[in-house]
Amino acid sequence: MNLYEKIVNKVEKISVIGLGYVGMPLAVAFSKKALVIGFDLNKKKIMQYKSGVDPTNEVGNEAIKLTTVDFTSNEDRLKEAKFHIIAVPTPINSDKTPDLSPVEGASTIIGRNLTKGSIVVYESTVYPGVTEDICIPILEKESGLKCGVDFKVGYSPERINPGDKVHTLEKIIKIVSGMDDASLDIISKVYELVIEAGIHKASSIKVAEAAKVVENSQRDINIAFMNELAMVFDRMGIDTKDVVEAMNTKWNALKFSPGLVGGHCIGVDPYYFVYEAEKLGYHSQIILSGRKINDGMGEFVADAIIKKLINANKLVKQAKVVILGITFKENCPDIRNSKVEDIIKRLNEYGIKPVIVDPHADALEVRSEYGVELVELNSVNDADSLVFAVAHEEFKEMSWEKIDRMFIDGIDNSEKIIIDVKSILDKAKIKQIGYSYWSL
Structure with missing residues (x-):
């Protein structure tokens, strides 16, 4: 039997390293078809999973309680597996350069526990070349084994959309790649166990790595275009949402909207691509311009708040601003790289300490990450x-x-300011009520 057949027959195990928004759903999905070891260095997280708690809300507590995933923080257990999937985050440093320490650390751990005949698949988002030029040498050094002889390597970029209950792991086409035809065949078959939407076999590991950073860079650029339009329309006194709705009546409209671009993918991946391009002597023009626009939207929103306060004759420093939401996207507890933080920082510069509400975010994580306290709605x-x-x-x-009860009692509606970043409210109703309103 080859490795795929051994996995299907539960002779060999799969390990998933990194049990966050990507790794945990993957481990749970595979556990329905194979024996799975779920590894994470975070002991608190492991205890939550063992207790049947899903802090990511990606699969839910019930699925965690019922799963057969063997959760552990003991790296020695990885020796029991032959098919390893690395799904650790790949953030950026303060200077916007790639921070590869999580993926390097995971490679070191796997290398220490790698056995002959294994396959290691990376899902972490990286620039083209990281898997072969950085990760493989670490695996070889730590294991004393030779890649291509004693073990194989592949890359399959994660495409999970946190909080999305429609486009779930199983329903998103999976890009897979391997270092040779044999490894690609096994990797494809293993992922086909859980991916209902199908598999796309990339021609090389570098192609698969590039596909991930490019697909997110493309979205980033398109949103940046809409954000730039929103800033111009704001000066023109034109409602951006009205323009977008009119534009979207054409069949080939792309249907992007302005907004805050944060999170662990779209707000990060373009910097990975730009970093490698600059190493090769090419300095990005479009991608970096898009990033600059999107990185500045938090300040733009904060400045709009200040203008509205001034126009309503409010004393800015004494104004009570309540921000509804701090996660990077809707209906999701993920606070990583949230651009709401930029709004908070900008308001702080004006002497405003906003009140923050978010029913999805973990209060302890928010305090640790951003130094702010959440309050109940x-x-x-x-x-x-x-x-x-x-x-x-x-x-x-x-x-x-x-909504009205949350404002100061007794003041005129024209002094009640609503800032609708995502344009989720009924603008006609707001005009009827007479609130002071602004949307992105």
């Missing part, structure tokens, strides 16, 4: 301005009576 009152920063369902479903 029902406790909000006496607000001068409500900033709908994230389109959580809880915010979209709020009644107008509830």
Whole structure:
């Protein structure tokens, strides 16, 4: 039997290294077809999973309780597996250069526990060349084994969309690659166990690596274009949403909207691509320009808040600004690289300490990551301005009576300021009520 057949017959195990928004759903999916070891260095996270708690909300507590994944923080257990999937994050440094320390650390751990006949597949987003030029040497050094002889390597970029209950892991076409035809065949068959949408076999590992950073860079550029339009339309006094709705009536409109671009993919991946391009002597023009625009949107929104406060004759430093949402996207607890932080920092420069509400975010994580305290939605009152920063369902479903109760009692509606970053509210209703309104 080859490795695929041994996995299907539960003679050999799969290991998933890194149990976050990508690795955990992957481990749970594979556990329905094979024996799976789920490894993470975070012991608290492992205890949560063992207790049947899903802090990511990607598969839910019930699925975690029922899964057969063998969760562990003991790296020695990795020796039991022959098919290893690395799904650790790949963030950027403060100077926007790639931070490869998580993927290098995972390679070191796997290398120490690698056995002959194994296959290691990387899912972490990297620039073309990282798997072969950086990761393989680490695996060889730590294991004392020879790549291509004693073990094989492949790359399959993660495409999970956190919080998306429609485009789930199983329903997204999976790009796979291997260092040779034999490894590609096994890797493809293993992923076909759980991917219903099908497999796309990339011609090389570098092609697969490039596909991931390029698909997110493309989205980043398109959103940057819409953000630039939004800034211009703001000066023109034109509603961006109205323009977008009119434009989208054409069949080939791309249907992008302006917004805050954060998270672990779109706000990060373009820098990986640019970094490698610059090493080869090419200095990006379009990609970096898009990043500059998107990185500045938090400040743009904050400045719009200040202008509205001034126009409403508010004392800026004394104004109570309530920000609804701090996760990087709607209906998701992920706070990594949230651009709401940029709004907070900019408001701080004006002497405003905004009140932050988010029913999806973990209060301890928010305090640790951003140094702010979350408050309960029902406790909000006496607000001068409500900033709908994230389109959580809880915010979209709020009644107008509830919204009104959060403002200072007794003031004229024209002094009640609503900042609708995601354009989730009924603009016609707001005009009827008479609130001071601004949307991106």
